[in-house]
Amino acid sequence: RLSVRSQAPSFSPLRQVESRDPQLRRRLDRSRQTAPLPVSGDTAADRAGSEGAGGAMDAELLELQRQLEAAQSARSSVRLSERNVVELVQKLQERGLIDFELLHTVSGKEYITSDHLKHEIKVEIKKRGRASLVDLSDTLGVDLYHIERQAQKVVTEDPALMLINAEIMSQSYWDTVTEEINEKLQERSQIALAEIAAQLHIGSELVLNILEPRLGTIVQGRLEGGQLYTPAYVSRITAMVRGATRGLTVPTNLPSVWNSLQQQLQEMHGANGVSVEGSFFQSIFVALLKEGAVLGSVRAGVHWTPAVFAHAQKESVDAFFSQNSYIGYEVLQKLVIPQPKQYLEARYPDGIALEAVFVHPSVVDMLDAAVGDAIENGQWIDSLSILPSYISGPDATKILSLCPSFQKAAKVGIFKVIEICVLFINGHTLKKSFFAVFKSSAIWRIMCLQQCVH
Known part of the structure; x- marks a missing residue:
């Protein structure tokens, strides 16, 4: 200067x-x-x-x-006035003896070079670790415009410095800050990023960028959902999630489980206890599921079906179907199986999916034997009396259409379908009175005739 x-x-x-x-x-x-x-x-x-x-x-x-x-x-009687000094400097500049930039201070009483201003900025940053450009302008007595120009150069030349929101910050400053954060974290088990950002007067995004590369080194903790947790606390929460999910035996919505765990933590630690977000529980649960620590399946990310329940579902369905050769879709709905028809078709590829029930192929074989016998002996049969009681008219129609004897008779044209009655005929006609009986019948009948009915 x-x-x-x-x-x-x-x-x-x-x-x-x-x-x-x-x-x-x-x-x-x-x-x-x-x-x-x-x-x-x-x-x-x-x-x-x-x-x-x-x-x-x-x-x-x-x-x-x-x-x-x-x-x-002795004291000299010769003195230079401020005006003389300014004129002297101007003369030196005009003659090229001063070939570098001179900056005025705010007071107007001093000159300072750009290089020396950069040096003083570096000294202040090294001493403070973090300084705003406004504070540097007041401390160094130089206009803010010149401070901003030189600050950009200082930050560009030194990769360990950053200029954010008119503040210069060094990496050493952040190392010191993160050490303090880690000390506080170990005392409290949890710290919110919003709280750190408010204390440091910076944005939460900047806090996140500063903490992430230092996790596991300076900061011993885990960052999840805007919260910073200690490893010991993460282990404790992991044990709670594992125990809660392993204890479930029926399909459950996971958010309700996380709410229960949050209430439990509040009861344990009181109102001032550590708050845990549901996303933190969810992330731990997903990690446990990938590790195989909990067994089951998740639908839509929140609907949890334990493996023990799925196993019980399969056993119940298999036992009912093997004993009865059919199973109703309402049975699967009671077992909380979505899309029962698709489930049964995938599990039993040989089965037959009807409107109300899912039947074993042996049901078709049973009706086919009766139809073939009726055709051969010239008799008529009531198909609904042969089929199980749980099969209604529309389902009986489909089963009848699947019978090989019925399909064979359809090809030679020896039957005629009249509303809900199917009559097998051998070149004869029916009397109107007999037709009326079949027409008014509420039961689907198959009649095989080899002679005319008088």
Whole structure:
């Protein structure tokens, strides 16, 4: 820095004396080589002791010392005004003797070069670790415009610095901050990023960017859902999630489980306890599921079906179907099996999916045997009396259409379908009265005739 305050020229009164008397200058040079000069203010006793130690000093040396003291204490009457200094600097710039940029301070009393301003900014950052450009402007006494220009250069040249929201921050500053965060984290088991951001007066996104590369090194914790947790607390929550999900035996919505765990934590720690977000429970649960620590399946991310329940479902369905050769869709709905028809078709590829029930192929074989026997013996049968009671008219129609004997008779055209009655005929006609009986019947009948009915 170069001050422009009114001041004396930068030359010494002693040099004035020496310049006027060359002989005096030569004597001073010889005296400096023979003995050290005592400082002003020495007493006569001190000078006498010096003479005894270093040898006798002649009167000429004493005179030179007296002249030196007088020159040092003399005050110059020649002074330069502030205007003179400014004009002098301008002249030096015009003549090219000052070929670098000079900046004015805010007070207007000093000049400062750009390089020196950069140096002072670096010194302040090294000392503070973090400083706003406004504070640097006040501290260094330089206009904010020049501070901003040089700050950009300082940050560009040093990758360990960052300029965010008109503040320069160093990596060493963040290392110190994260160490303090880790100490607080170990005391409290949990810290919210929003709380850290509010204390440091920065955004939560910047806090996240600063913490993530230091997790596992400076900060011993886990970041999840905007919260920072200690490893011990994460282990505790993991044990709670594992125990809660393993204890479920029926399909359950996971959010309700997480709410129960949150209430349990609040009861354990009180109102000031650690708050845990549901997303944290969910992430731990997903990790446990991938590890095989909990068994089951998740639908839509929230509907949990334990493996023990799925196994019980399969056993119940298999037992009912094997014993009865059919199973109703309402049975699967009671077992909380979605899309029962698709489930049964996938589990039993040989089965037959009807409107209300799912039947075993043996049901078709049973009806086919009865139909074939009726055709062969010229008899008629009531199909609903042969089929199980759980099969209704529409389902009976489909089963009948699947019978090979029925399909064969359809090809040769020996039957006629009249509303809900199917009659097998051998070239004869039916009396109207007999037809009326079948027409008014509420039961689906199959009649096989080999002679005319009179």
